[in-house]
Amino acid sequence: GDNILSPNQFGFRQGKSTIDAITHLIELIVDSLDKKTVTLSVFLDMTKAFDCVYHTILLNKLHSNGIRGLPLKWLQSYLSDRKQQVSVQNSFSRTTSLRYGVPQGSILGPVLFLVYVNNLNSKIHKGHIVQYADDTTLSFTCKSKFQVEIYAFKELNVCTQYFENINLKLNCSKTNYMVFGGSTAPFQYRPTVMLDDKVLDEVDCTKLLGIYLDRGLT
Template sequence: EEGALPDDWRVARVKPLHKTGDKTQVQNYRPISLTSTACKILEHIIHKHLSTFLEEHNVISKAQHGFRKGYSTCTQLIQTIHDFSEAINEGKQTDAIFLDFRKAFDTVSHNKLIYKLSSVIKNDKLITWIKAYLTNRRQFVTLNGALSHSIPVESGVPQGSVLGPLLFIIYINDIVQDLSVNVKLYADDCVLYERINSSEDQIRLNNDFRKVMRWCDRWQMVINFDKTVYMRITLKRNPLLYQYGTSDSALSEVTCYKYLGLWISNNLSWNKHIDTVSANALRKIFFLRRALRFATPETRFLAYNTIVRPILEYSVMIWDPYTKINNNKLERIQKKAVRFIYNSYGRTSITNLLKMSCLPSVTDRNRICRLKFFFQLIHGQYNIDISKIVSYSSGYATRLRHALSIKPLSTRTNCYKYSYFPRTITEWNNLAGHIVEENNLAHFEALLQQ
């Protein structure tokens, strides 16, 4: 009612979370704010009402997939990779600029955020409360049991808070305004891309990149030119060349880039990503072997499911391998995991161990994962528009086709044929009618497993 909150609700304990690189360099840590539990309860209430208002009034751009109901990294990646692979299928080139913002969450101007909030929210009491929530904050750092002195926080949204991510996507929302090329966002992860038919398309893409730079200058965001790169995604032997950036700061070209956790290559081969995932999963298994030497098979099975499988299954519907070589790499991981679970090495038959574990093959599990996601898409459980990709075939069910068949997509290249939508639509059409007619996701998955 008064638009105020207690002072101790505005004190944050910051724990540095290592990202990558040299652990002695402070820039390689992400600050996570641990805030008042009581404050978080109120934040949840405000978040619920504010996010509902924003979605009902279509305030947030559809390009933004971060921290929103019905969106995820998978929805963003599926749309983006589909656009890339479809262009390759048509013999086209796509140029993409992957942007990196320096300390994006920490550089948000409180005054400018309040200005943006006031333009979309006509509730003075809420605006006053959010202003009080953001200002006069203090924080101290805790590391290895030691505490620093507290210092004032003069900018940024609190990381690790409930409201922080929502406030950030409101702040960055208008970055897409006046852009003519494709743009996708997941919080501060941003990619601009365009199909290239002539140098004019490349000039337009670069001009839009410069528009983003001007937006950053106005709203106190900083582009990290060391990590902002561009890629030419094509199978052409002689792609159209262009140097993106400015006269002062040319961007570097890459042939492979890690975006939202996936290694994307310029020919959309997933070899690099699969090799990285396999190596990471193996390291986890070897770590668990040492840590759980005396554990029961049940405990090891739980450790595999909670620590290793998420590595193998993150966004797997997008990069699910179709070549025998890459499939074997993933199946090899599961075989090593099963030996770890039963602490059975040497000459013990892996076939018998796999039967004992009752684990489906990685190939079958990935197929189920793709079909489950497709089920959620066509039942509107994700808020992305697939109407230009997915349309039902006309006519009645026949002996060879069920009534919910989808029109197949025409493919000319393996890159597109085995990408998410063409591949999964074919598998959907091959399912039995009673499976696709199921309306409950859990029942649908159970039928797939049978």
């Protein structure tokens, strides 16, 4: 149900849309600019997130969210009914049940994914999360770029570990970040943001949920 899910999750929910998710993020940034603080937003990219959902972990999460008995058995059956067959030169392998993945094109698949990543919000203490299904933006607001870099370093480590524990992989080459507020002069301190021991690209513009977002919020 909707009451299980984090208020910062905007994906596939009644009365919530991509526009709501982006508006929520922009309001956070504008509030920070009004207070003369710096906001660093990291736009996380996940590799084939829906395909990597591990059924055992998902069923445990459903159970811990109060879904028990027949509904849980039905969901277990729904997931185990997904089969795969490999074809090589017109000969087919025997059918095997998939242990990973939720069907993205179905009504239920995306909802199950929301439950799967739902408790990330409770792990992050110094940042603000905006999620739309597998699109996750992590924002940090501080008085200085130096301080914001420290927060980002700590919480991105937490984030990486969280996703690893549930079999999801962040794609460092497609993950980038933007800094809002503070001087943009070349000699000014620029934060270095790392994910999985790799330095992320800082961008002036990014495409988020189909909409271009730039440093000037134009």
